[in-house]
């Protein structure tokens with residue numbers, strides 16, 4: 710498996726550090742991003758920056774997609790699949806939901822391309838540290854497993870189809886609920902005329918205390934909202950959780966309410982801030 714080459718399509722918050730860690734591990738990277746300027750810094754680490762996604766995929770053993778959503782992945786891969794090398798693998802890491810993951814598995818099957826459904830857990834910092842948790846389903850392939858080992862601290866294999874995208878929705882439903890809950894707790898404390906830090910003091914050291922509540926409360930209270938996970942991306946994910954849950958026969962009213970709050974956050978102008986900005990949706994009448 711010498712001289713592994715990976716095409717990284719999408720070098721945003723997640724794709725850029727993933728590509729950089731692959732380069733640091735001695736893996737060849739051909740990078741493409743719609744806005745080329747965001748991929749260019751990777752050239753200093755040895756990446757070949759390409760103008761077109763199909764150009765990045767040509768000559769790559771593995772094509773990683775780390776794009777915004779199902780529509781952007783579909784649009785890009787429609788042009789890329791025909792350009793992929795024989796025997797190459799598509800590792801789909803973006804959060805696209807259940808229905809799109811199934812569609813991509815079928816697109817790949819028709820082109821006789823190996824498809825790995827492998828969304829990731831962890832945000833900007835774990836991506837930079839090579840400490841993501843990879844949720845993986847599909848055929849095991851040693852080239853892709855090598856990539857997982859570089860970008861992640863562990864890989865959880867959950868099936869041979871697109872189960873990983875479903876598990877990703879389960880986990881994101883939980884994370885988004887927690888984030889919206891923290892924002893609402895702070896907003897409530899404020900409108901009740903309380904110091905919002907009383908909330909953190911009240912839960913300190915008990916079973917209700919979670920590190921995540923502190924991290925997201927701090928981000929809100931200090932107005933340090935540089936995105937690790939943009940509110941607009943979180944709104945997209947909440948909609949995926951809600952629609953996939955409904956389609957499968959559940960009643961995910963919490964995901965639906967969180968989705969409304971996140972859409973409101975975007976409307977209020979906080980879409981490109983961290984999802985902790987969901988606080989603003991709860992704070993206003």
Ligand code: NAP
Pocket residue numbers: 718719720721722723724742743744745747775776777778780781784785802803804805829830831832833937938939942946
């Ligand atoms: P991001 O920084 O907003 O990057 C999104 C990427 O998608 C950019 O490369 C963007 O290109 C590209 N893109 C958007 N629309 C496109 C289109 N129509 N055609 C081609 N490219 C398009 O987001 P991110 O945080 O890295 O997230 C990437 C994926 O990882 C998402 O599916 C997200 O849900 C998932 N994820 C994120 C996190 C997190 O904490 N941030 C964690 C786990 C999973 P431009 O630069 O040109 O806009």
